[in-house]
Structure formats: C-alpha cells, structure tokens
Amino acid sequence: MTSQQDLLDTLALVARALGNGHRLALLERLAQAEASVDTLASTTDLTVGNASQHLQQLRRAGLVTASRSGKQMIYRLTDERIVLLMGLLRQVAETNLAEMERLVGRLFADDDAQGALEAVSRRELLAKLQGGQVALLDVRPEEEYAAGHLPEAINIPLAQLEAMLDRLPRDKEIIAYCRGPYCALSHEAVQRLHQLGYRVRRFEEGYPEWKAAGLPVMR
Amino acid sequence: MTSQQDLLDTLALVARALGNGHRLALLERLAQAEASVDTLASTTDLTVGNASQHLQQLRRAGLVTASRSGKQMIYRLTDERIVLLMGLLRQVAETNLAEMERLVGRLFADDDAQGALEAVSRRELLAKLQGGQVALLDVRPEEEYAAGHLPEAINIPLAQLEAMLDRLPRDKEIIAYCRGPYCALSHEAVQRLHQLGYRVRRFEEGYPEWKAAGLPVMR
C-alpha cells in the first residue's frame, strides 16, 4: 500500500535537489540556455568534477536532462516550470526571511544611491512595449542572447556597452534586462547608461521568467 | 559586497527546509489549520520532541511562525504562497520523476478499478457550482472544517459517513474534497458513496489549494 508519506518523501527528494546554492546557480544558468558541463562549471565557479556531481543530482531529481553531443554532454532543464518554482521560492524567501531582505537590499543599494529609479515590473513593461516608446536592451553574453531573448531586444554584452552605444536609440527610454532578478548585469548597465545621460530603467525580472510566463521570445 | 551566490545560498536554505518528508507533512497539516506542537506531532506520527525540532527548522527558514497560547505553542504558515510552492513542486515532480508517477498511480489504483471517474478540476468545479446542481462534501475532521472550508460545503468526517448520510441531498451530484491531492479521505468517501448509489466525484485538489488560489472560503 502506498502511503502518503512515500509521496512526500519523493517530493522532498526534489526539494533537496534545490537545497544547495551551487545547484541553484546551475539551474539559473541552465534557464538561460542549455550548456555543456564545462561551460556550466566555469560560469558557476565550480570545478568540472564538482559541477558534474551536482548535475547528476539534479538529474536524479528529474530537474535536468543530459544528452551527448560529440565529446560534450549538453544539459538542459526538463521543464519550464522549474523557473516558476525558483521564482516562487524566491518570493517566499524574500517576504519571510529577514536575512534575504538584507542581502537583496545590499544588491540594490547602488541604485538607491544613484537616484532610485524603481525597476520595471512585467506588467509595466508589457504596457510600455505596447506603446512603442521604449527600446529593450539585453546585456547578457552573446551566446545567451542567441539562445533566446525578448522580442526586438538589442544585444550589447555589458563589456562592450560603451563601444556599441550607436546601436541604442537616443530618443527612446531604454529598458535593460539580463538573467533574472539577482543578476548584476542590468544593474551595472543602468548605472553606466544613466551617467551617460540616457533615460534608462531596469526590468525587474529576466529572460527566463519572461519565457516561463509563456510570453513570446525570439531567437 | 553581496555576491549573487550569497542570495542563492539563502534561497537554498529555504529549499532545504522543504527537503524532508516529515517537514512537508507538517506544512501540509498546517495548510489546513494552525495547530499546537502536540496536535501536529500526533497527526504526522512524530514524537513531540522530533516534531518540535522540525518546526524549529521550518521557523528558521521563515516558513512558519509560532506564538504562545497558554501552555501551548501554536504554529501557523507564514505565507499563503507556501501552498502554491508545494503545489508547483508537486507538479514538477509528477511530470519529471518516474518514481512519482508510480506512487501516484498506486494511490489512484482503487478508483480506476472502481469505474474510473476522473477527479474534478478546479475550473470544472467552479462551473458546476455556478450551475448549482452539485453539493460539496468536506470529509475532513471537524476541527479542520471549522478552521475554514469551501463555500456551502457540508462537513461529514469520514468516520461518520454512513451515520450522517441524511445530511446529503440525494438529487444532486456530490463533489467530495479533503486536504489535498494526496489525501486519501476523499478517495475513500467517493468509493463508499459510489457503492451506496450516490452520484459522486472527487475534487482533485483540496481546501488549501482553493484558499491559496484566492477563492472564497467560509468559517
């Protein structure tokens, strides 16, 4: 006979797979684009061996799948909803853990010093895009942009921001986005563009959340 | 400087709190109604000491709060969204873990043998309630019903089902619900009522999901 407890124990298995900072980092990275072990290891500052082990655990929990492509093993998220799950986890943590608030506060401290332009919510962004008076700026690395991005977004990786300013319209408000709420790239971009006199704000989410919400994406 | 990794580590802390079957059981119980350590321990088959420890962990993770009422410590969920979080965790687990499917399959095996009436979805239930030709049956214990229930639901705890049949209308279809998708109470009720000749089906979710979705509840 199946007891309810067996089911809960199995659910706990999945939750436990989410219960490690490095694994969450791997999942966030995978939410941008599928990637090889090697790539994942270097973008998350793990040794290859260690990354591989964590990926196995995620695989056992059904959160990622792997397939071989030549010498490389390509990992990807099994399910779009994993992004939603992490988003909800984030919301619950932010509203109920003081520690979390402290850390997020610090991440946003720069912005506040700068003149406190609040981040643009998804709803607000949709309205602005409808109106057509904003330009979307994707400051992620080129490969992540290539794997998928918001419609009509202009890609300028942060490192080349100043060098490629000519791609940005001067007459529109600019909305910058990157990997997600905790990603520093768009914060940085907004600061730098603001100093250069652009009207610029940050999208409070990132590409993965947009996609997981079922909104249209481009390649 | 706050690194993104600090934030992920803190998130992982919350996920880890969900990563234990007993703690998930405690949370599910708390989703029904607030309760004392003693009550929680006995409904989840834990010793009081052990339950207390798990509750502390949930508290550290910001998932529950406690307040003293006389000699007793009353625990409650901090946030309605925790129910949503567990629901999403369940969905992800069910679609991506074979083991999960196996266990759920077994739980539903009885129903299938019985003539396979599929469970009623939330959307379907809302439509049926609109129409007015169904009666809602809440088969949870009286205290949980008292703490909150679906509008117009009739409470008959499973143990008294046969004794209190006169409360059920014979001319309407009956929709039974209980604590949630994995709760056995409504399965059992449906089987027994079906044998007695009632037109009866099961709501696929439970009270906590209904409430967390922002739908109206009664006391």
Place this chain on the structure above:
DNA sequence: CTATCATTCAATGAAACGATAGAATGATGG
C-alpha cells in the same frame, strides 16, 4: 589504434542532518 579532450566514477575526510533520550524551561491551576 592511439593521443587527447570532456566527463564520470570511486574513495576519502569534514561537516551537516535526523532520531532518540533525558534534562531544562515556561505557563498554569490549585
């Protein structure tokens, strides 16, 4: 078919987790 590259496996030690038992704390009722 061998050298190389990408990844996984296996073994180790340190740290964290989980259950238990028994002592300690806090509130209440006489």
Place this chain on the structure above:
DNA sequence: CCATCATTCTATCGTTTCATTGAATGATAG
C-alpha cells in the same frame, strides 16, 4: 509555591551530504 503539562534544549550516534583527488570511461581527430 508546588505539581503538572507542553514544549524546547542538550548530547549522542548513525547517516547523508559536500568538496577534493585521482583513476576510469567515451568520443573524436589524426
């Protein structure tokens, strides 16, 4: 203020998790 009840704290032991190391496997290019 003492006895009782509900809960928490402390200490212990066995188990699991995590990072590291180095060896093993699998695929490819010459």
